[in-house]
Amino acid sequence: MNFDITEEQKMMLETARQIGERYGLDYWRKKDAAKEFPHEIWQAICDAGIAGMMIPEEYGGLGLGLVDLALCIEELCKGGAGSTLSQVFMLNPVFGGVAIALYGSDEMKRDLLPGLCDGSCTFSMALTEPDAGTNSLAMTTRAERVDGGWRISGQKIWITGVAASRKMLIVARTTQPQDGVKKTHGISLFMVDTAREGIGHTDIDKLGTHTLPSSVVYLDRVFASDAEVIGTIDGGWPQLLDILNCERIVTTSGLVGTGALALRLAVDYARERKVFGSRPIGSYQGLQFPLAQRWAELEAARLLNLKAASNFDRGLPFGSESNAAKLIASQAASGAAEQAMQVMGGMGYSRETHAERLWRDARLFRFAPVSEEMILNYISTVNLGLPRSY
Structure with missing residues (x-):
């Protein structure tokens, strides 16, 4: 097992260190007090190529791995941000990047991944529900088949970064649990516009992570086309x-x-x-x-x-x-x-x-x-x- 850091990684970490220190403790104290999304540092991270580190080069990324990204996140958070900055990486390189790069269609990759890399496309994910919590298989949000796609209805809670996101990854049941069938069957993923008709949200007053609001999200017959399915229906x-x-x-x-x-x-x-x-x-x-x-x-x-x-x-x-x-x-x-x-x-x-x-x-x-x-x-x-x- 090799624990050495390569010369390329050293260069990346130095870039991350400089960005983290440029937007240091005082920057984050002000953002926290104002409850503002950290647009400036996120754009700097995108401009440096770190946001798209795991995205294939053909879509504007660097084509590197999760080890490289993990090392850079450590360095960025160490500079003054603390753990709240890692949430922005959850939202974009993970909920957006990993989901689309692994399971999105070729068209979805072409349309969304370049925007993730340059910062013009941001993401959130609607998974947790008020009556399910950690037991995600107990979710009641449903997606029903309609002509050309699906209608999604339900309620989510503690959804991070909704207001700052352009796209929302919604997790819903497309098939209800049945006797003799695993509860994991029937879960599907959809990538839709956050501003789409039928999506509403209200902020939750909370103790910390003020730069990223958490919200209750209401889904009222939100339309998702077949092209907006991530992965496989019922196999998500x-x-x-x-x-x-x-x-x-x-x-x-x-x-x-x-x-x-x-x-x-x-x-x-x-x-x-x-x-x-x-x-x-x-x-x-x-x-x-x-x-x-x-x-x-x-x-x-x-x-x-x-x-x-x-x-x-x-x-x-x-x-x-x-x-x-x-x-x-x-x-x-x-x-x-x-x-x-x-x-x-x-x-x-x-x-x-x-x-x-x-x-x-x-x-x-x-x-x-x-x-x-x-x-x-x-x-x-x-x-x-x-x-x-x-």
Whole structure:
């Protein structure tokens, strides 16, 4: 197993580092306070080719892999953004790029992938429902066959980035569950215009990730043509899992970057702050050990995440690795941000030291996009072979 970074990757990471630092902590504090989408940094990311990193060259991308993208996301989030920037990668290179590149038609690839690469086409995905939550197979959103396509009706919740998106990936049932047939049968994916007639949405007031609003989405007989189907009708469940497991990988990359940023802020403060004498507080093991513990956890999550990304790039199963990496990273990143606040004392509660924003944003990812309890369920049954509990 080779852990070396290639010269090409070093150049990409340097570009990502420069962008991340150019739009640093103060930029994100202002965007968070104003609840504004980070258009400027996203356009810079697109201009640098990072958004289209995994897109084939014929559609305007770089034709590289998920390992390359994961490394760049870490560096970008480490520069000041924290974990909220990784959500923009979920929306566009994953919900848009992975979905279309793997399962979209040739026409859809030609129409949408160049826009993803240059930033002119943005995406969201409508999956979660109020009465289903993590149990996506219990969704009640239905797509009914009509002349030339489908009519989609239902309600979704906690859908990120709707207002900033041009396209929405909608997950719906095209066939209802039947006795003797797996519940995974009957799920289908549609890529439609966000502004299409019948789609409405309202924002949810929330604790963090203010630069990306989350919404309740209402679908009232929304028309989707046959050309807007992603993958196969009724066979969308395994295709959806590929998209969601890639979502885990970019989430983890952002969390690893967030943890590194939080540790840097804590260490910088602990080196300078002196109380009860002339020694900096960073010399005390009571502060050192919790930070060291988080560093070790983040490094473990990082390596496991890169293994998951490498497996994806090589066409190997990657679900166990991507889920386990996300579990460790979400706990470590939110813990690192909270420990940074603790190191800073009262100043950690101040917006000017940035740690509180990192904590607010990172805390989300202990239960989203999949909760740590559901990841432990997955590991218990798939990796340990224990009987299913639900």
